[in-house]
Amino acid sequence: MKKNIGIYISGLGQSFHQENVLKYAERFKNELLFIEKGTSYDLRSEIITYSGKNTSKVVKVVKLGQENEEVVYTFYEFEYHELLTERFKKRNMLLKNSLLFLLVLKKLPQLLKRVFIHDNYNRPYLTFYAFFILVLVSLAVLFLIPASIDMVNDFQVAKKILTFIEGLTGDFPAYLKQTYKWTVPLTTFILLVIPESKTIVTSIATEFACADQYLNDGMQSQLISGNLDLLVEYISEHEHESKIHFHCYSFGCLIATDYLFPLGTMPSKNAKLLTELLITIGNPYEFINSYYSSYFKNRNLVMEQKLKWINVYSISDALSSNFRKNSTRGEALNGIRDSSLKPINLNYEVSPDKSQNFFNFITMDGIRMHKLYWDMETNGQSCIRIILDKMVELEIIKNE
Structure with missing residues (x-):
């Protein structure tokens, strides 16, 4: 039988x-x-x-x-999860997000190509949306870097470092502070709109990075x-x-x-x-x-x-x-x-x-489904x- x-x-x-x-x-x-x-x-x-x-x-x-x-x-x-992700999971959250952001940038030319040349691919706009969400999620943590640098300005060692950078780059710290003013509200907006953002960031970064290595290099x-x-x-x-x-x-x-x-x-x-x-x-x-x-x-x-x-x-x-x-x-x-x-x-x-309206776009509806x-x-x-x-x-x- x-x-x-x-x-x-x-x-x-x-x-x-x-x-x-x-x-x-x-x-x-x-x-x-x-x-x-x-x-x-x-x-x-x-x-x-x-x-x-x-x-x-x-x-x-x-x-x-x-x-x-x-x-x-x-x-x-x-x-198979441990076999695929064990190396990447040991990295810290900042490194994971940086790698995620770089991976999305690496795929940008192909991403844009599919928007204009579909090549029988039936959902290029949904995919563009998905990649855009990946960028936003990864930037949610990266945007906090300027704020962190500005915060450590209160410490003496950090002051000396920033003074040295200012001597080399002129108004760079001033530009950094201007960036900080809009990055913090934007980060807050992302954290509010996307529930469990930290968990999502870690999960997506790990999965996307390991999947990319598997698909590109046979890792x-x-x-x-x-x-x-x-x-x-x-x-x-x-x-x-x-x-x-x-x-x-x-x-x-x-x-x-x-x-x-x-x-x-x-x-x-x-x-x-x-x-x-x-x-x-x-x-x-x-x-x-x-x-x-x-x-x-x-x-x-x-x-x-x-x-x-x-x-x-x-x-x-x-x-x-x-x-x-x-x-x-x-x-x-x-x-x-x-x-x-x-x-x-x-x-x-x-x-x-x-339809992929604005609300569905910002709430990651296509990925959630x-x-x-x-x-x-x-x-x-x-x-x-x-x-x-x-x-x-x-x-x-x-x-x-």
Whole structure:
């Protein structure tokens, strides 16, 4: 009998909201209850070690019977966050913000190019908005530097330093004080408009910087793919007659794509034999393909004939991909670059379509919608319902 195994790969930053495979499995279990009336389900979880110090949380969805329990689905969590961000997280907040600001400046030419030359990218203005928010968030801390320098003017050592600078630069300290007068109100405005600004700054700086290194230089990509391969190897040895489904959100979609459609090498034997389904939620493919234009080139496409692909997207989400040439709902028109595999598009919205007015712009509405494919509480509605319905329709799992 075929065993259905899901590998859950979360997005960057989901750990901040304590999102994990247990909550995802809880939502999956709740949707099974809606499908099969009169049937009871429960969860069983454990931590396994699959190679050296690598661990994975395993959650089994079990159907409760009078005499025994039947495992209907098993989720394995693939953790990559520490591998990707461990070096960057040790840096202080000022350095993180400085690096974030420099990274955005580095992308500015490509950003402006996409505003005027869309190249089939359907949301360049939303992306420009997202990058602009990144600039504002990073500047929220950088703007405090003039204020800090002006503050330390009360100390004798600082006075001597500033006097020396004044001798070299003339009126520089005066200009600095003028800057201070408008930077402090602007910083205050940003801190008021953007809730939890310090946390957002730290999280975005870490994620964006590490993601940029991963996408530009392949930093940690081999290590991450290797660890995922080890987890699949563990599943092949301990879950006989199993078929693997990748459940991926946001940056996790890129991790799975890199594993299944690698650059310059073949997918592993286990990946080719066991993988049946790829599920991407809030997939940032179009965003990455537009601003890292070489990233998806020269991929090995042997898996395109071996798996099905379900893609959940939202028109309101500035980062998700609908694999069409415009921001409309409908069937996918393309897949990954030269691949003939097209996803089965599933649209999921939690609010009516919104125009990008000034209020939506300053409140980061397009970015906020990226995390609304499910509520933080597991008993709310989520996109898992339409995913599960499609899995049943495709006969990937059976509704008995």
